[in-house]
Amino acid sequence: MELTRRQFDILQTLATVPSVTTQRDLEKVTGHSLGAINRCMKELADLGYVSMGKITNNGLYALEPYRVKRAVFIAAGFGTRLVPITLNTPKPLVRIHGVRIIDRLIDACLAAGINEIYIVRGYLAEQFDQLLYKYPMIRFLENPAFNEANNISSALVARYLLSNAYVFEADLLISNPNIITKYHYTSNFLAIRKDRTDDWCFEVKNDVITEEKVGGENCWQMVGISYWNEADGHKLSQDIPDVYNSPGGKERYWEQAPLVYRKEHYAVEVRECFDEDIVEIDTFRELKAVDSTYDV
Numbered sequence: 001m002e003l004t005r006r007q008f009d010i011l012q013t014l015a016t017v018p019s020v021t022t023q024r025d026l027e028k029v030t031g032h033s034l035g036a037i038n039r040c041m042k043e044l045a046d047l048g049y050v051s052m053g054k055i056t057n058n059g060l061y062a063l064e065p066y067r068v069k070r071a072v073f074i075a076a077g078f079g080t081r082l083v084p085i086t087l088n089t090p091k092p093l094v095r096i097h098g099v100r101i102i103d104r105l106i107d108a109c110l111a112a113g114i115n116e117i118y119i120v121r122g123y124l125a126e127q128f129d130q131l132l133y134k135y136p137m138i139r140f141l142e143n144p145a146f147n148e149a150n151n152i153s154s155a156l157v158a159r160y161l162l163s164n165a166y167v168f169e170a171d172l173l174i175s176n177p178n179i180i181t182k183y184h185y186t187s188n189f190l191a192i193r194k195d196r197t198d199d200w201c202f203e204v205k206n207d208v209i210t211e212e213k214v215g216g217e218n219c220w221q222m223v224g225i226s227y228w229n230e231a232d233g234h235k236l237s238q239d240i241p242d243v244y245n246s247p248g249g250k251e252r253y254w255e256q257a258p259l260v261y262r263k264e265h266y267a268v269e270v271r272e273c274f275d276e277d278i279v280e281i282d283t284f285r286e287l288k289a290v291d292s293t294y295d296v
Helices: 005-016 023-030 034-047 057-066 101-111 125-133 152-157 230-244 256-261 284-290
Strands: 070-075 117-121 139-142 165-169 172-174 188-205 208-228 269-273 278-280
Touching: 005 023, 005 034, 005 057, 023 034, 034 057, 070 101, 070 152, 101 117, 101 125, 101 172, 117 125, 117 152, 125 139, 139 152, 152 230, 152 256, 172 208, 208 230, 208 256, 208 269, 208 278, 230 256
Parallel strands: 070 117, 070 165, 117 139, 188 269
Antiparallel strands: 165 208, 172 278, 188 208
16 A cells, blocks of 8 residues: 555554664644644554554554665766776765765665665776675676766666666765665655755755756755665666667766756655765865864
């Protein structure tokens, strides 16, 4: 049985937030009114999904279609703007305060119970083998076109793994691992609400992304972390190669397949995060600002 959005919100909160013990707690965490929660808890109790204010095994089973099954990291690129550091080290393996950038992302996945992890690699591919000492569950996918195509070539390699999956840009410095969650109701992209930005951003209507563009006002700045449900993952397995093989397709960013060139096939929601949760280190100057050991 498919859950309503409210049923999902309550069940996933009960499943993942141990501190929630009352309906007033649920009101604070989910944002739904106390009256709506009271009615929904009765529905869930009648279905056998909650009992005595706690989620049951049947409730966990009902959440299963919404559970993240795997994570795919796009990590094949050169990281031109981080030269000279990336001359010898792939950007995701650059250390900040002694920790590799990608480690924080992988740790957040593992903390959320996401243990099936794929890394699409290309530039200095063999250096990623060092991750296996700490993360023996990682599986690598090789992108032979990383030097001649944009990151859509990495998504092409991983196209059959995108159902019930997170897709990460592997060079994001995460400081709040709680933005990586175990369950999702529908496909979504993380983004930060902005009055103005010169970066990649989204126009949004009724929580659904309607346009991806560079720069805007009163928009949502894109963060390179997204989740794709089962149905959308299957569509991506067709749409990514279609866009890749179209004129100019090799120059596209991978998310332009669902958000620009085949956007009529999708209704991708925006999921809010904040500047303090995560940052993309684009340039060597930004790296030095975050970690002063590089300022030599």
